Amino acid sequence: MDRRLFLAAALAGLAAPALAPIRANAQRPPSRTRWKVRASEGFDALAFLGPLAGGELYLRYYQADADAFAPRLPAAVRADIAALWQEAETADFGLMGPVLSVLYSGGDDSSLASLIAASADPETLLLPAYRASNNWDEKDWRWFLSAAPRLKAVFEAMADAGFAAFRAERTAGLDARIAELGRDLAAYDVISLHEKLTGRSFDPQIEVVLLQFCKPHGIKVQGQTFLQAADWNTAITVRNAAHEMLHPPVPMDGAAAKAALALLEKDELVMHIVREHDPKWGYTTLDGLLNEDLAQALDQLIGEALGVGRNPADRWRQSDDGIHVLAGAFYGMLRDDKWIETGGSIENWLARAVDSGRLAPARLHAIAARVLERPADRLWPLIAP
Incomplete structure (x- = not known):
């Protein structure tokens, strides 16, 4: 799997300009872009593996959250999260949380329960969509299959520790943010420019999944869906969409x-x-x-x-x-x-x-x-x- 997928927005918030007004133009054709904005407990659980693994890249944002939640997990589970993360990097699977987001995005990402179900039966619930996507990587899939039972145990422990309620406390106001961002994005026709600058056709829908625990990453998953922090502003979201939908900009085997x-x-x-x-x-x-x-x-x-x-x-x-x-x-x-x-x-x-x-x-x-x-x-x- 292409390691580039996961850090495109690592510094997206630096020097973010104020949104420039888009000039009204009666002759401008209707927007090709349809925006869909939503949240996901499952993707937030995957993102939270980074702080739970003790990664410095994540603790600069989520140290307090990790300190509050990690003690709720059995010591063996905490140790195994860190071990899995290290094994993933050693095996060239990459950054475990982001790559797992790609793999699980072919199934139901709505909850920890859905991650547990997919981990128990990945060949049925995840493989068909993953194999059909342009993210398919046989080596990554083999590593994931070997790790799936341990991941299932991690997700079960997170569920038992009350991750859903823990996340809900930290995402108060998320529904209002989703509605606000959806309204703001309607003015930005990203897909028409994708098509013009690449010479390719794109599905008109871009799906933006707002997460609590994904910083510093903007993550492109299967289809025209990407994950980003809920508090990133509209300018960052437009830039993320402009970037993430392009991968790959040309066929890399062409x-x-x-x-x-x-x-x-x-x-x-x-x-x-x-x-x-x-x-x-x-x-x-x-x-x-x-x-x-x-x-x-x-x-x-x-x-x-x-x-x-x-x-x-x-x-x-x-x-x-x-x-x-x-x-x-x-x-x-x-x-x-x-x-x-x-x-x-x-x-x-x-x-x-x-x-x-x-x-x-x-x-x-x-x-x-x-x-x-x-x-x-x-x-x-x-x-x-």
């Missing part, structure tokens, strides 16, 4: 992606980023980084068109220790090509970029340096001020 990968694997800077960056950010393969960074370049164009875009140099300096140099380069090329105005097949665009030599290191680094406002010979790692 000729264009393979040609790009063959070139980029000869780029010492790009491969240095892949191999040496902090793995907590994900994107530990060149395939995953290309997938992520081309999507980020496109979502930056969409955010700007909708009035919610961040300054690109600030965005990519503050995100994931500055590793998204490719995103800056792709964005610069697309801006040069006036892609937001013309649109077209992004797969064909990538193939042309390869054939014309635009991905050669010298040209790629120069464009990235212009966008990221960094010297071309010091694009990464960032030097702390």
